Amino acid sequence: MLMSFSGIVFGVGFFIVTQAQTSGFQDFFIKTILGVDGMIRVEDRFQSTMRSMEAESGSNFQILLESNVRYIPGVQFPERLMATIQRFPGVVAAAPVVRGSGMLNANFRAHSCRPYGIDAEKHFQVSDLEEQIIRGSIEAFKANPYAVLVGERMAQRLSIHPGDSVLIESHKQNRSYRVAGVFETGIGQVDKERIFLHMPAARILLDRPNGASFIQINLEDPTKAPEVAERMQASLSHAATSWQWRERTWLQVFKVLRISSALTVSSIILIAGLGMFNTLAMIVIDKTREIAILRSIGYTRADIIKIFMYQGLIVLSVGILGGATFAAIITYSLSRLPIRIRGIFASDTFIVNWDIAHYLWAAAIATIVVGIASYFPARKAARLEPGVVIRSSGS
C-alpha cells in the first residue's frame, strides 16, 4: 500500500510538474512570437481566375473550378487596406512593413541582413519591440530618421554598439545609418538578420516609393486569429495568415511534447494503480473469513464494496494532496532554476505555468486509476458467498 501510495504521489506530482513546464514554455514561446511577428499578417494580393466546366458531358450542370490563383507580391495600397482592417471586430492595431534584403557593414565586416521599414508608433502596437531593446534606447531611434535597430546576434558578430555608424547596402543603394539600439527577441533567426529602419529611410534604401510588403495586425484575443484571418482573406483579396498557421510546426512540437509527457507520466500513476490493485486483491484473499463473517452479521455486498473503496479513497485523497504539494514545491523550485535558452525564445530560467487545470487533470487521472484499482477487488470481495467461505474454513 505504501508503494502504491508513493506511486500516486509521484505520478500526480510529476504529471503536474511536466505540464507546468511544457505549457510554461509553450505559453512563453507564443508570447515571444506574438511579440515579434504579430497575430495576423496580411500580404500578397491574389487574383483567382475561375474556370467553369460541365459536370458531365452534355449536362448543363456546371462546376466552378478555382484553377489559377495568381499572387501579386505585397500590398499595393496599405493605407486603404489598413482602414478596412481596422473595421474588423477584435482588431487592436495594424502596422505596415516594408521588407527587403541587404548587407550590413560594420567594423570591416559584412553580414547579410533583412531591413524592415516600420512606422515606429504603429509598430509598437503590433509587437513588443519596445520591450525587446536591451541596449541603447527607443527614444534615440525615434529621434533620428536614419537610425537603425539591430538584433543582438548580429550586434555581437559585428561588434556593433549603440551610437556606432553602420553601412547598409541594398541592390540599389548604399547608405550609412546610426545604431540607436540593439534588440533581443530570443528567436535566433530574427536576432541574427532583422534590422529596423524608419519607413521613409527604408523606402529609399529598398527603392520602394510606395506600397508595403505586409501588414502586421494585433487582435484583442489571440485565439481568434485563425477565424479573423480567414474572414480577412475572404474579403480583402489578400493572403492573411494567423500566427497559429505561421508557427504550426513549433506549436505542433509543443503539443506533442505535452501529450507525450502526460502519457509517460500517467504511466507512473497507472503502475501505482496496478500495485494497488494487486495489494487490494491480496487483502481480499487474506480477509475472506472476515468478509464472510461481516456478511453473516448483516453487512450487505454494497457495504463490503464501500469498505474496500474507502481504503482506495484514503490512498487517493492523501496521494493527490501529497502529489499536488510535491508538484507545487518542484514547480516553484524549477521556476528559480537558471538555464539559458536562446533560439526560439529568450529565457534565463525555467519557465513554468501555474494552472489549476493541471492539478485537476492529475487528480482526475489518479481518481480513475485508483477507482478502477479499488473497484474490482472490492467487487470480488462483495461476491464472496459467506456460507461457502465459512463452510470451507470450518471443520
Add this chain to the structure above:
Amino acid sequence: MPPILEARNLSRHLGEGLTRVHALRNVSLKIEQGKTYSIVGHSGSGKSTLLYLLGLLDRAESGSIKLAGQATENLHDDERTELRNRFLGFVFQFHFLIKEFSVLDNVMIPMRKLGIKSPKAMKETGMSLLDSVGLADKALRMGNQLSGGEQQRVAIARALANDPQVVLADEPTGNLDRKNADRVFELLSNISRERGNAFVMVSHNMELAERCDVVMPMQDGRFLPVES
C-alpha cells in the same frame, strides 16, 4: 406461540459432477423461542448444510424457510442480509474475530450495522455483553490477544449484540478443550434461556447436545425419528 424459525421440505445438493451429493433430503423443522436445540449426527450427515440454510447463508433448491413470520426464499440478498442482522446470531467453530479491532469493537460490529443505538449505548451494551461472558476486563485488547476459549466467548458476545431471536451455532465448542467447551456451552444455553431466544447448536459432543431441550439426530441428510 408461532415458531420463530420454520423450515419445510428443504432440499440441497452440494458439489458438482461425480462429487455431487444430496446433502439435505426434504428436511422440515420448527424452532420456538426460548428453547434450546441440538443437531447431532455423523460427519457428513448434513448438519452444517442445514444450519447455513436456516441462517440464510445459503439457498435451498426447494422448500421454504420462514423467519419471524416472513418467507425468505424469494428475498433479495440485501433483504436476507438485513434479516440476519436483526434476527440471527452466529457462532462458528472458528471464532472469526477481526484481529485489527479491539474485543469491544468486535462486539459492536453488528450494532454498528443495525444503527439503532447511539455510540455510547452501543459501548454500554458491548461492555455488558462482555461482562456476561466474563471478559469485561479484556475489552480493549486486540482480537488476537486472547486464548481460543476467550475468543470464542467474544464471538458469543458478538452473536448476541443485536439481541437476536435465534442463535445458530455450528460446533461452537469444536476447537476447545473439555473445560472451555463446557463453559462456552453453558454460556450459550444460559444466556439463551435468560433472554428467551432460541438456540440451535450443531455438535459432535453428545454430552453437551443432550443438555439441550430438543435433540435432533441426523443421518444422510434426514432427521432420524426420535423417541420421547
